[in-house]
Amino acid sequence: MAEFPTKYLVLASQRSGSTLLVESLRATGVAGEPEEYFQQLPETGRAPQPRDWFAGVSDPSLLELLPPSQPGAAEPESAVDRRDRILRAGCSPNGVWGGKLMWNQTALLQQWAAELPDRSGSDLRSAIRDVLGDDVLFVxxxxxxxxxxxxxxxxxxxxxxxxxxxxxxxxxxxxxHAGGIAHLLQVLRNQERSWREWFTEAGITPMRVNYRDLAADTTAVVAAVLAALGQDPALAPPPALERQADVRSNSWVERYLVEAMAKGLPV
Known part of the structure; x- marks a missing residue:
């Protein structure tokens, strides 16, 4: 194996700051073209749409706030062709590959990796290995x-x-909508718990990035990832995106916490 990994996979849950990280890594020009390459649902060829996150929820006051789902269909593509396309698309000119994987996408990754020839196993670690190889930095x-x-x-x-x-x-x-926030809070907690359980099960110690550190000094975090990839940390740029949190978000958080205490909602 090479001294430094030539591929990295950012593992996260939605709205964790992962987009800020990968877009800042992309801006270096030496850290791949990181995208969510494993998010397309086989029945639509699209990423999950708003209502997909609320399957089983029947509250009309919540559902009326969500846009309707759009139809779609996946383009025919063999598992091998898809793997080759992803490996090409995720590379920067220096050969470093980058990507991002959310926990809700792991089942999709395993589903299509199952169609690859010469599988090393049927679990998630094997799916990642059979698509990307062993030379992967997990962030x-x-x-x-x-x-x-x-x-x-x-x-x-x-x-x-x-x-x-x-x-x-x-x-x-x-x-x-307190119900919408409560539902997604549970989704996010479940995803984070699943990642931690998987790290233990697979014997993986990832490079850990705390959102607070990322938001406070994006350049320093990107520099650390570059160093782990054997790239020049000095190439770390200023943040590639602005934070979206604002006064409105803060007021909603405060409102939700009050309602959660009164109504027994999750926190």
Whole structure:
């Protein structure tokens, strides 16, 4: 194995700061073209749409705030062709590959990896190995304040606005709903627990990135990842994106915490 890994996979949950990290890594020009390469649902060929996150929820006051799902269909592609396409697309000119994987996407990754020839196993670690090889740096991004994370997620699924500042106007259409925030908070907690259990099960010690550190000094965090990849830390740029948290988010967090205490909602 090479002295430094030539591939990395950012492991996270939605609204954890992972996009800030990967876009800042992309901006270096030497850390791949990191995307969520494993998110397309086989029945639509699309990433999960807002209502997909609320399967089984029947509250009409919540569902009316979500846009309708759009139809779609996956393009025919063999598992080998898809693997080869992803490996090409994720590389920067120096040969470093980057990608991002959310826990909800792990089942999709395993599903299509099962069609690859000469499998090394049927578990998640084997799926990653059979797609990317063993030469992979795992970077785990976490956000300790999960209520803030859930509020951000709730705003994003309503408006399908995932980045700032260009789409800020659309984001103002989001409406507060304690039930929506509570549901997504549970989703996020389950994802984070699943990542930690998997690390233990697979014997993996990832490079850990705390959202607070990432937000406070993005350049320093990117420099540390570059160093772990054997790339020049001095290439770490200023943050590639602006933070989306604002006064409105903070007020929703405060409101939710009050309601959670009164109604027994998760925190």
């Amino acid at each position: 785990h991004v976490t956000r300790p304040d999960v209520v803030h994370q859930a509020v951000s997620f709730w705003r994003a699924v309503q408006t399908q606005t995932w980045r700032a500042p260009r789409e800020r106007r659309a984001d103002t259409k989001a409406r507060y």
